[in-house]
Amino acid sequence: MCRFPATTLMMYLRFILVSILSLLAKANPKFDIISKKEIEVRRSLSECIIEASKRFFNSDIETVTFSLPLKEVNGDVASPVTLNQLVLPIFESEARWALIIKNLSLPVQNAHIYATKSNSYIIQLREHDEFKENIRKLKTFYSWNPHARFLVISVKEFSNPHSAAVEVIQYLWENNVINVAVLLVDADNRKEYKVYSWEPYSNFSCGNNFSRTHIIDRCSHGIIQSNKSWFEGKISKPLYNCSVKVNYVLWPPFVTDVKDGYQISNYNKNQGIDINLMNMIATILNLYVIYDKTAYENWGVVYDDRTATKDLKLLLENKLDVVIGGYGITYPRYVFLDCSRSYIQERLVWCVPHEPLEKKKESIYCTKDKILSFPINMIMRKGFPLYNLFDDIIIRIISSGFIAKWEKDSLERKKAEYDESVYEE
Known part of the structure; x- marks a missing residue:
């Protein structure tokens, strides 16, 4: 035309x-x-x-x-x-x-x-x-x-x-x-x-x-009259101690040990990858995070008819801002909620005990080949206003190597826990 x-x-x-x-x-x-x-x-x-x-x-x-x-x-x-x-x-x-x-x-x-x-x-x-x-x-x-x-x-x-x-x-x-x-x-x-x-x-x-x-x-x-944009730059940074309500599923290594309620942003490798990521985002944006453990046993489901269960239902009802703890994307979640970019892969590998490396102590060996993997994301309520800012910061955190470091720390800690709990005399 x-x-x-x-x-x-x-x-x-x-x-x-x-x-x-x-x-x-x-x-x-x-x-x-x-x-x-x-x-x-x-x-x-x-x-x-x-x-x-x-x-x-x-x-x-x-x-x-x-x-x-x-x-x-x-x-x-x-x-x-x-x-x-x-x-x-x-x-x-x-x-x-x-x-x-x-x-x-x-x-x-x-x-x-x-x-x-x-x-x-x-x-x-x-x-x-x-x-x-x-x-x-x-x-x-x-x-x-x-x-x-x-x-x-x-x-x-x-x-x-x-x-x-x-x-x-x-x-x-x-x-x-x-x-x-x-x-x-x-x-x-x-x-x-x-x-x-x-x-x-x-x-x-x-x-x-x-x-x-x-x-x-x-x-x-x-x-x-002017050359200014009518739509860009709606969110001024830094923010002023605004709060974000986050529910989590206890799912190592993403969420392991969390103090519920208001939490000043901090880093602790024992908290889990998702918690440290959320805390780093909150530090950059000057946010308060209100953590609460899910009242349910697992993640919940979003259906094609706009209904959902568990914490995902709370997101649909605007009662929460973000859920974390090993969540992945499904198409209904993508359509009816907001999903951050993936920042890590959930991996299933084959691990077995191997010969003692030290006297009276054994360890485990894990294959490098993955049996199964899928991306992990933060899931947010539809239209979460800080969605784009979260995504931009996640890119920066990934490129800075923090996610890889947290993943390595969690794997080493898991191996150490396994050695102590199973193979000690």
């Missing part, structure tokens, strides 16, 4: 407007023809949406979900020129993104769990109740991705736009979304749109400073 040069975008939008108005006037004379001023307001917003998408959504690799307003698809809004009719033809002509259009008035059909997660969302705001219903329905799709960019837009003039933006941001935070920009019309110049956003961990906050939502940019007819 061809792409329209920027110089012809305005002419193309005008052509779309004239075509829509002409067709609707003939097809349905009951439609109220909106004013020229209102058309300019919508055209300005549509151009800002296109420009923001070009600037902030990655071309050729993005999956963008465009959510149709419930009132429009239900027929409750009888406007002859909806924003969808202006924006969607340009999206299609640009051919930059994989565009998914969601009609949320239809029954949800998740025919296949192997759905591509959306990288970005464009959601229209008319009324707050409608917006909340929109989010509730989007969450039912397997493609739901709270780590995506959320561009919330509205042509409605709110009496208190700051409060409207705060309400949107707070509701998205309650649904584990932090990467959001809200475009609301400027009452003094309705062709200009204010861009609202926030930084949830700024000013000694741990995600509840909604009142610090502020204007970060402005846009009119596709001209964005």
